[in-house]
Amino acid sequence: MIELDFDKAGGLVSAIAQDVETGQVLMIAWMNREAFEETVRTGRAVYYSRSRKKLWRKGEESGNVQQVHEIFVDCDTDAVLLKVKQIGGAACHEGYASCFFRKVEGDELTVIGERIFDPKKVYSS
Amino acid sequence: MIELDFDKAGGLVSAIAQDVETGQVLMIAWMNREAFEETVRTGRAVYYSRSRKKLWRKGEESGNVQQVHEIFVDCDTDAVLLKVKQIGGAACHEGYASCFFRKVEGDELTVIGERIFDPKKVYSS
Known part of the structure; x- marks a missing residue:
């Protein structure tokens, strides 16, 4: 099995998900050894x-x-990059294709992504 | 100024650099508040x-x-995505365009990137 360096961040490596077709960076999260191996x-x-x-x-x-x-x-x-196909079109729990849906413009963050779904309708409280 | 959540990871946020033209993910690193503001x-x-x-x-x-x-x-x-132009063509200290120059193939890592420079010639010991 491939050995990653899980020691640097307390048992975790960073994981970036990128859309395999468009190249859009969708999200960043963490993996422990079990998560990596299951993936x-x-x-x-x-x-x-x-x-x-x-x-x-x-x-x-x-x-x-x-x-x-x-x-x-x-x-x-200590980091992996996944090229993925995101089923449903939205990786972000806020309903956007990418979690990086806000852009730095001067001193403000501007929403530039379009909502694919309404999170209130997908996740029950 | 834009407020990021530096508390979750001990004063740091993750920072992904992506080539603004090709969409290639180049590297992942960390920023503290000072690094973010200077960027x-x-x-x-x-x-x-x-x-x-x-x-x-x-x-x-x-x-x-x-x-x-x-x-x-x-x-x-708690994470930022930078779209960058990488001067010199290689983001990785190993001389590759991207730090993600190895691909998981079965139980092995295969080098798929091409070396842009020889690190021995660029970094003195």
Whole structure:
């Protein structure tokens, strides 16, 4: 199995998801060893949620999984880049295609993404 | 000034650099508040080196700076995405365009990037 450097960040590596077709950067999250190995094995993105302290199988609740086409590892072996197809079109829980839907313009953040879904209708409270 | 969430990771946010023309993800690093503010102010990527515990003005040594064209902020306000022009063509200290120059193929990592420069000739020991 491929050995990543999980020691530098307390058992985790950074994971960037990029749309395999458009090249849009969708999100950044974390993986522990289990999440990385399950991602490689299943071809679906699995992260580690630092707030919930458990595996986060992306799309488990909403059905909007990420199909992993390619995985790249960086020079320090502490970050991975996933080229994915985002089912449903929106990676962000706010309903945008990308979590990076706000742009720095002067001293302000301007929303530049378009909402794919209304989060109130997808996630129950 | 724009307020990012520096508290979640001990004073740091993640920073992804992406080539503004090709969309290639070049690297991931960290920024503290000072690095972020200097990046916004100067239009050149400044990171924070966790190992050296100080600001890392990318390209200061090699001349291969990153000109920042756009900055995006993610939904959690703890990560930024920089669209950059990488002077010299290589973001990685190993001499590759991208730090993500190795691909997961089965149980192995395969080098898929082409070397732009020989690191031995650029960085003195």
